[in-house]
Amino acid sequence: MQLSRSIGLAAALLVSVTHAQTFQRLGTCPTLGCVFPPDQADFLAGQFFDIRLEVHAPINGSEANGLQPDEKFTFTIAKGKGKAVKASDYFKIQEPKLERWNFSWYEDLFARDAKKPSIVNVTSKAYRRIALYESGEYTATLTYNNGNTTKATWLVRNLEEVRKTKNIVLFIGDGMTTNMITAARLIGHKSINGKYQSKMQLDKFPVLGHQMTHSIDSFITDSANSASALYTGHKSSVNCLGVYADSSKNPFDDPKVETIAELFYRLTGGHVGIVSTAFIADATPAALTAHTRDRNQYGAVIDSFLNGITNYTWTNWTGPDVLFGGGAEQFYSPDLGGKTYMNKDYYQEFAKKGYQVVWNKTSLVSTPADKKTLGIFTVSNMAKWLDRNVYTTNLNQSLSPSGDKTAALDQPGLKEMTLKALDILIKRSGDKGFFLMSEAASIDKMMHVLDYDRALGELLELDDTVKATIAKLKEKHILKDTLVLVTADHGHGFDVMGSVDTRYLAAQNVDRKKRDAVGTYQNSGLSQYINTGNLTYTDSNFPSNWDPRYTLFQGLMADPDRRENWSVHKDGPREPAVPADPAQSPVAEYVANPEDGEGGILLNGTLPVANDQGVHSLTDVPVFAMGPCQEKFGGVYSSIDIFFGMAECFGLARGKPSGNYGHHD
Amino acid sequence: MQLSRSIGLAAALLVSVTHAQTFQRLGTCPTLGCVFPPDQADFLAGQFFDIRLEVHAPINGSEANGLQPDEKFTFTIAKGKGKAVKASDYFKIQEPKLERWNFSWYEDLFARDAKKPSIVNVTSKAYRRIALYESGEYTATLTYNNGNTTKATWLVRNLEEVRKTKNIVLFIGDGMTTNMITAARLIGHKSINGKYQSKMQLDKFPVLGHQMTHSIDSFITDSANSASALYTGHKSSVNCLGVYADSSKNPFDDPKVETIAELFYRLTGGHVGIVSTAFIADATPAALTAHTRDRNQYGAVIDSFLNGITNYTWTNWTGPDVLFGGGAEQFYSPDLGGKTYMNKDYYQEFAKKGYQVVWNKTSLVSTPADKKTLGIFTVSNMAKWLDRNVYTTNLNQSLSPSGDKTAALDQPGLKEMTLKALDILIKRSGDKGFFLMSEAASIDKMMHVLDYDRALGELLELDDTVKATIAKLKEKHILKDTLVLVTADHGHGFDVMGSVDTRYLAAQNVDRKKRDAVGTYQNSGLSQYINTGNLTYTDSNFPSNWDPRYTLFQGLMADPDRRENWSVHKDGPREPAVPADPAQSPVAEYVANPEDGEGGILLNGTLPVANDQGVHSLTDVPVFAMGPCQEKFGGVYSSIDIFFGMAECFGLARGKPSGNYGHHD
Structure with missing residues (x-):
C-alpha cells in the first residue's frame, strides 16, 4: 500500500489506537474480554506466538457498565475435550504480570464530528514466545467480570513434517488483480483475430488459485496485514506486521506470530532473500521479520531485518542473505538527512555483520555471489519500469542511495535484483x-495514484521477472526442486471498459462531449499498444507504443477528484489530486490537480475528500503455482492457506519442541 | 448483456453494419480481401461451417484505390505443406455464385461528426455447410486484385474422439467476475475473525481456470459474441450469434459455425436443455441454435430453438428437451401484443411438436418429466431473486406469460428451473x-443498471443452484458421469472498496461532506448483511439483512451520470439515468435519475452521455470445473478453449464425415 499523505496521517495516529477504528472498539474483541490470538485462529505445530489478554472497562459510551477493569481474570487452555489447565502451567512459564492502560475511540462518525470519544480502561497480561505442538483443537478461555467468559477455539493443523521442496520463490505483485493481468496482456502481447501470438508467463502456470485477502476485523486489508497473513497463517488488522493488534499505546508490545522466514531459518537453517521495488522498510518486505502494530516504524523494521526482534525473547534470526530494494533514507546517517533507527548508519550496521553493500545496477551485477548482500538503490521507492526504459529523463532527481543528493540513474529493475538474489x-x-520473496511493489503504488500505464508496466516487468526466474532455475537444474508461487496481497478495483480516442477527447471543449471519445463494445477496437510505434527493449512483451491515439478506457472505482485523459503520464508518476489549500497542514481536503490529465474530463471522486489517491478493494486475487506441492494451491481459499501450503511444503510443522537450528553468516 | 435504450438503438442500426464499427471497416478484415473464418481460426474436426469471401473496393476515404470490386478472385485450400486446391474441388461442392453489395462506415469520430461516411463496394462468395476432418494446419488463400492475397491459417485441433463424460452441465453467470463472487461471499456467508464459517459452492470446486473473453475484432465483448465463442470455439464480433460478421445487409447470410448443442445432437443424439432467467431469445441461450449477425432478431431466435436453421442447408435439429425462461412476448400471438416470428403463436408451434407448455412455478414443479417441455414464466426478463424473496410487491406488474396483462406472481427461480430441467x-x-446450459442472466442485467444488490442476489442464487444441482446429480448417481462447469461470458468493472455509513451519508447536506460516510481499510469494518436482521429463506447463505446501516461501498468504473447512496433499491431494479429531454426520441442524452439514490452523492459519468447504464469490461473471468475432464479447465486460456474442452470431453471430433444421428421427440 502506498501511503497517501492523508492515510499516512491516519496511520501515524494509529499508535494510540484512538482514531483507527471508527466503527469498532477493538476489531477482534466484540465483547469486553479479549483473547489474542482470537477465536478461529489456525496454527502451524511448533510455531512461536504470544498471547495477549485484555479486559475492557468502558467508562462512557454505549458499552459502559460502571465496572472497574477486572484484575483477577483467569485464563485456561484445554486440548480437545481435555481438562482446562491454567495457561502458565500449560506452557510451563511464569504467570505474566498485570498491565494497565486506557484508550479512547469513536463509536461512529457522528461521535467523531461531535468530538465525543469513548474511553476504555484496560487490564491485561501477555504470555510470550510459546507454541502448540500437538495438532487438533484447543479451547482458550478467559474468565473475567465474575464469570463472563471469552472462548477462543484454536486449531493446530495436522500437517506432514516431511519436506517436499528444497526452495520456494514467492513473487508478490502488490495490489495485482486478474483484471490488471488481463489489461497488461492486452498491451504487452500481440493478438491476431482474437488469438494471442505469445503468452504471459503467468498464463503458462499449471495451477491457478484464488485467495481471499480480507482482514480479521475489516473486509478491506492493507499490505502489512495481508503480507502477515501470507507469511504467518494469521490474519490480523490493518497496519499490523506479524502481530495481532492490542489496544496498548506501545506499538512493539502486541502479540507476535512467527513468520515463514523465521520458521524456515530457525528450524532448518534455510537461507532467506528479500527483494522489493519499494523502499525496503515497506510493509510487504517488512512483514517477513518485523513485529509491530504500526507499519510506519520504518527504522525498527530495518533493524529487525538485521537483528530480528530484540525487545522480547523471540526466534533466532541473523539476517537474510539478500536484501534488495529502495528506501536509502532508513540507512544513511542522520547527518545526511537519514531517518534511521537509534540514529545509526545502517549501511555500517549491515557491513559490520559481513554484508556487501551495493548501490547501483552495475555493482549489483558484478558483485560476488558468495556473500550476504545488501542492495539499496535509491531514496524512497525505486524508479518505475516506464521511467527506466522510456521516459528516462524522469530519473533526474536527488535520490542517490548514498544520500549525497545526486541522481540514482543506474537503478536495477525487479528482474536484475531477483536474478542476482537467486545467484547468491x-x-x-x-x-x-x-x-x-520478490515483490513488484509499484503495481500497487501506481494504481494508488491512478497511473495505470506505470502500474501495467510494473506488472509486465513482474511477468518478465518470473519468466527469467524459471529460466535461471532450469539453467541451474533446480527447477524441479523449487516451488514458484506468484500472487498478490490485495486488489484495487481496476478494469478496462473500452478505448479512448485521445485525439477526439482533446479536440472537444465540453466534458459531456469529451465523453463521446469513449468507445465501448465493438467500438473498443483493437489494442494499439503493440501494433504501432517502434519502441524496442532488451525484453520483449512490452508495448511498442505507450502513447497511441486509441488508449485504454481504464480506471478504478474509488477515486479522489481528478481529471482523466487516459494518456500516459510522460513526466513521471501521476499526482491526480492536490491540496485545496496548499497552506493547510495537515491537508484537510484535496481537489483535482489542475496540472494533471490535460484536456481530459473533470470527474468528482467518491472517496472522502481527505484522500488524494485510490484505495484497496475486496476482490479475491489470483495465485499461480508451479513445482513441488503446486497442487496445494488450486481452487479458492484464504490468504492464510498460502502460509500453511508453503510451511507444509517446506516440512516446517513440529510435533514437539525443537531447538534453534543455529545461524549462518 | 442488457440492452439499454441507447445501445439498443445502436444495435438496431447494426443490420446495415454502417454505424457499427466506428474504428474499423470490417473487424476481421484489415486488408481489402476478406476470408471468414479468418486467419488463426481453430476448428473441431468435422464441425460444420460456412466460408464467406469478400473483396472490398473503397470508393472514398483513406483506403480508396480507384479500383472496381474484383469479380475474378480465386480461393484455394492447402492442407499442411500440400498443394493448394480450388476450394470448390476440395470440398466437392459447386462453385458459389458471385454476390454484390455495398456498405458504408465512418473512419473515426471526426468523420462521424462531419457526416462523411466511407463507401465500399463488395464482391463476395459463400461456401455453405462444409467441414474439415483431418487434424492439422490448413492454408486458405484468397487471390484478388491481380495477385494480392489474403492468407488464413486454420488449425483443426487434434482431439481424441473417445467420449469421457456422459453429461455436461454448463452454468453461465452472465457478466460474473471474481470480484463479484468475493462480494457475494461477503454478504451471504458468515465470517468469524476472518474465517468463513460456510463456503460458497463455487469455492469448493477442485479446478479453477481463467478464460479470456475478448472479441475477435474488439477487446470488449458482448454476450452474443462471447456465448458463441464458448459454444463454437470461434470468437467473433459483437452482436454475432454463431456466425462471423460479414458486411452484407442481410443479417441471416453471415458464415455460420456449428455449436456444441448442434454437434452433440447431430453426432450422438444427445439431449439438450436450455435454461435462463433472461427472456429466452436473449443472446446467451440464443447462441446455442441461432446463427445471425444481429442478436436482436428475437423472433428468428425462437424459431431456431424449435426448427433450427432453415434458410440454408445446415445441421439437423429438432428442438431441445427443455427450454425455460422469460420473454413471453416472442411466443404469444400478435393479437395479444406478441412480437413473434412470421406472426405465429409459438406456444402453439411448440405444442404442435409435442412440447408441454408451463407458465408458472407450480405447473413447472408438478409437470411430468418424460416430455419435452417449454416453460415461459413472464414477459421480458424474469423477476430477480431479491424481488421474489424480499421485496415481493414489485412483482405486481402486467407480465403474465399468457399475455393477458395479469401479474406473473408465481415465477420460479434459476434453481427450480434447473432442477426440473435435470429431471427431464x-x-x-x-x-x-x-x-x-443454465444461465444466471441478471447478474449482468443488474450490474448494467448499477443495481449491485440485485446482481449479488442473482449470483448467490446461481451458487445455490449449483449446490442443488450437485446434490441432485449425486442423488441420481450420475455425479461421476457429469462434467459441471461454472463460468461467465465477460465481466463488468465491479469491485467493493469499503463500507458506507448510510445514516451519516443521509444526514449530510453537501456532496463533499457525504463522501466522509465512506470507510476504507480498517474503517470498512465487518459485513452487516449476515450478522444483523432477521430475514430467513428456504435456502441458507443469503443475507439476513439487505438494508443494514453500514452497506458496501461498491460500484462500477464506467457509468452514466447517477446518484449513489449505496443502499438497496426496494422498489425494484434500479434506473440510474433518465433522458435529459423525455420528449426526445431517440434519446440523445441521459442525466442522473432524480428519483434514484435518494440522499446520495451526485456523480458524473464517464460513458458517452447517450448511455443510461454501465458496460462490459475486459477482465478474464473464472471457470470452475468438477467431474470428468475437469483437468482440462485449470490455468489460463481463451474462451474458445471451453468449447474445445467440452467437445473433447463429449468425444465430438470426427476424423471423417459422419451422418446425422437422427432425431428424438
Whole structure:
C-alpha cells in the first residue's frame, strides 16, 4: 500500500489506537474480554506466538457498565475435550504480570464530528514466545467480570513434517488483480483475430488459485496485514506486521506470530532473500521479520531485518542473505538527512555483520555471489519500469542511495535484483535450500495514484521477472526442486471498459462531449499498444507504443477528484489530486490537480475528500503455482492457506519442541 | 448483456453494419480481401461451417484505390505443406455464385461528426455447410486484385474422439467476475475473525481456470459474441450469434459455425436443455441454435430453438428437451401484443411438436418429466431473486406469460428451473446423455443498471443452484458421469472498496461532506448483511439483512451520470439515468435519475452521455470445473478453449464425415 499523505496521517495516529477504528472498539474483541490470538485462529505445530489478554472497562459510551477493569481474570487452555489447565502451567512459564492502560475511540462518525470519544480502561497480561505442538483443537478461555467468559477455539493443523521442496520463490505483485493481468496482456502481447501470438508467463502456470485477502476485523486489508497473513497463517488488522493488534499505546508490545522466514531459518537453517521495488522498510518486505502494530516504524523494521526482534525473547534470526530494494533514507546517517533507527548508519550496521553493500545496477551485477548482500538503490521507492526504459529523463532527481543528493540513474529493475538474489541464494544455501520473496511493489503504488500505464508496466516487468526466474532455475537444474508461487496481497478495483480516442477527447471543449471519445463494445477496437510505434527493449512483451491515439478506457472505482485523459503520464508518476489549500497542514481536503490529465474530463471522486489517491478493494486475487506441492494451491481459499501450503511444503510443522537450528553468516 | 435504450438503438442500426464499427471497416478484415473464418481460426474436426469471401473496393476515404470490386478472385485450400486446391474441388461442392453489395462506415469520430461516411463496394462468395476432418494446419488463400492475397491459417485441433463424460452441465453467470463472487461471499456467508464459517459452492470446486473473453475484432465483448465463442470455439464480433460478421445487409447470410448443442445432437443424439432467467431469445441461450449477425432478431431466435436453421442447408435439429425462461412476448400471438416470428403463436408451434407448455412455478414443479417441455414464466426478463424473496410487491406488474396483462406472481427461480430441467433430461436422455446450459442472466442485467444488490442476489442464487444441482446429480448417481462447469461470458468493472455509513451519508447536506460516510481499510469494518436482521429463506447463505446501516461501498468504473447512496433499491431494479429531454426520441442524452439514490452523492459519468447504464469490461473471468475432464479447465486460456474442452470431453471430433444421428421427440 502506498501511503497517501492523508492515510499516512491516519496511520501515524494509529499508535494510540484512538482514531483507527471508527466503527469498532477493538476489531477482534466484540465483547469486553479479549483473547489474542482470537477465536478461529489456525496454527502451524511448533510455531512461536504470544498471547495477549485484555479486559475492557468502558467508562462512557454505549458499552459502559460502571465496572472497574477486572484484575483477577483467569485464563485456561484445554486440548480437545481435555481438562482446562491454567495457561502458565500449560506452557510451563511464569504467570505474566498485570498491565494497565486506557484508550479512547469513536463509536461512529457522528461521535467523531461531535468530538465525543469513548474511553476504555484496560487490564491485561501477555504470555510470550510459546507454541502448540500437538495438532487438533484447543479451547482458550478467559474468565473475567465474575464469570463472563471469552472462548477462543484454536486449531493446530495436522500437517506432514516431511519436506517436499528444497526452495520456494514467492513473487508478490502488490495490489495485482486478474483484471490488471488481463489489461497488461492486452498491451504487452500481440493478438491476431482474437488469438494471442505469445503468452504471459503467468498464463503458462499449471495451477491457478484464488485467495481471499480480507482482514480479521475489516473486509478491506492493507499490505502489512495481508503480507502477515501470507507469511504467518494469521490474519490480523490493518497496519499490523506479524502481530495481532492490542489496544496498548506501545506499538512493539502486541502479540507476535512467527513468520515463514523465521520458521524456515530457525528450524532448518534455510537461507532467506528479500527483494522489493519499494523502499525496503515497506510493509510487504517488512512483514517477513518485523513485529509491530504500526507499519510506519520504518527504522525498527530495518533493524529487525538485521537483528530480528530484540525487545522480547523471540526466534533466532541473523539476517537474510539478500536484501534488495529502495528506501536509502532508513540507512544513511542522520547527518545526511537519514531517518534511521537509534540514529545509526545502517549501511555500517549491515557491513559490520559481513554484508556487501551495493548501490547501483552495475555493482549489483558484478558483485560476488558468495556473500550476504545488501542492495539499496535509491531514496524512497525505486524508479518505475516506464521511467527506466522510456521516459528516462524522469530519473533526474536527488535520490542517490548514498544520500549525497545526486541522481540514482543506474537503478536495477525487479528482474536484475531477483536474478542476482537467486545467484547468491543458490551459491550460499547449499543443501539447506532457500526462500526468496520478490515483490513488484509499484503495481500497487501506481494504481494508488491512478497511473495505470506505470502500474501495467510494473506488472509486465513482474511477468518478465518470473519468466527469467524459471529460466535461471532450469539453467541451474533446480527447477524441479523449487516451488514458484506468484500472487498478490490485495486488489484495487481496476478494469478496462473500452478505448479512448485521445485525439477526439482533446479536440472537444465540453466534458459531456469529451465523453463521446469513449468507445465501448465493438467500438473498443483493437489494442494499439503493440501494433504501432517502434519502441524496442532488451525484453520483449512490452508495448511498442505507450502513447497511441486509441488508449485504454481504464480506471478504478474509488477515486479522489481528478481529471482523466487516459494518456500516459510522460513526466513521471501521476499526482491526480492536490491540496485545496496548499497552506493547510495537515491537508484537510484535496481537489483535482489542475496540472494533471490535460484536456481530459473533470470527474468528482467518491472517496472522502481527505484522500488524494485510490484505495484497496475486496476482490479475491489470483495465485499461480508451479513445482513441488503446486497442487496445494488450486481452487479458492484464504490468504492464510498460502502460509500453511508453503510451511507444509517446506516440512516446517513440529510435533514437539525443537531447538534453534543455529545461524549462518 | 442488457440492452439499454441507447445501445439498443445502436444495435438496431447494426443490420446495415454502417454505424457499427466506428474504428474499423470490417473487424476481421484489415486488408481489402476478406476470408471468414479468418486467419488463426481453430476448428473441431468435422464441425460444420460456412466460408464467406469478400473483396472490398473503397470508393472514398483513406483506403480508396480507384479500383472496381474484383469479380475474378480465386480461393484455394492447402492442407499442411500440400498443394493448394480450388476450394470448390476440395470440398466437392459447386462453385458459389458471385454476390454484390455495398456498405458504408465512418473512419473515426471526426468523420462521424462531419457526416462523411466511407463507401465500399463488395464482391463476395459463400461456401455453405462444409467441414474439415483431418487434424492439422490448413492454408486458405484468397487471390484478388491481380495477385494480392489474403492468407488464413486454420488449425483443426487434434482431439481424441473417445467420449469421457456422459453429461455436461454448463452454468453461465452472465457478466460474473471474481470480484463479484468475493462480494457475494461477503454478504451471504458468515465470517468469524476472518474465517468463513460456510463456503460458497463455487469455492469448493477442485479446478479453477481463467478464460479470456475478448472479441475477435474488439477487446470488449458482448454476450452474443462471447456465448458463441464458448459454444463454437470461434470468437467473433459483437452482436454475432454463431456466425462471423460479414458486411452484407442481410443479417441471416453471415458464415455460420456449428455449436456444441448442434454437434452433440447431430453426432450422438444427445439431449439438450436450455435454461435462463433472461427472456429466452436473449443472446446467451440464443447462441446455442441461432446463427445471425444481429442478436436482436428475437423472433428468428425462437424459431431456431424449435426448427433450427432453415434458410440454408445446415445441421439437423429438432428442438431441445427443455427450454425455460422469460420473454413471453416472442411466443404469444400478435393479437395479444406478441412480437413473434412470421406472426405465429409459438406456444402453439411448440405444442404442435409435442412440447408441454408451463407458465408458472407450480405447473413447472408438478409437470411430468418424460416430455419435452417449454416453460415461459413472464414477459421480458424474469423477476430477480431479491424481488421474489424480499421485496415481493414489485412483482405486481402486467407480465403474465399468457399475455393477458395479469401479474406473473408465481415465477420460479434459476434453481427450480434447473432442477426440473435435470429431471427431464435424466428421464429422457437414457444412455445418450445430456447437455444443459443454465444461465444466471441478471447478474449482468443488474450490474448494467448499477443495481449491485440485485446482481449479488442473482449470483448467490446461481451458487445455490449449483449446490442443488450437485446434490441432485449425486442423488441420481450420475455425479461421476457429469462434467459441471461454472463460468461467465465477460465481466463488468465491479469491485467493493469499503463500507458506507448510510445514516451519516443521509444526514449530510453537501456532496463533499457525504463522501466522509465512506470507510476504507480498517474503517470498512465487518459485513452487516449476515450478522444483523432477521430475514430467513428456504435456502441458507443469503443475507439476513439487505438494508443494514453500514452497506458496501461498491460500484462500477464506467457509468452514466447517477446518484449513489449505496443502499438497496426496494422498489425494484434500479434506473440510474433518465433522458435529459423525455420528449426526445431517440434519446440523445441521459442525466442522473432524480428519483434514484435518494440522499446520495451526485456523480458524473464517464460513458458517452447517450448511455443510461454501465458496460462490459475486459477482465478474464473464472471457470470452475468438477467431474470428468475437469483437468482440462485449470490455468489460463481463451474462451474458445471451453468449447474445445467440452467437445473433447463429449468425444465430438470426427476424423471423417459422419451422418446425422437422427432425431428424438
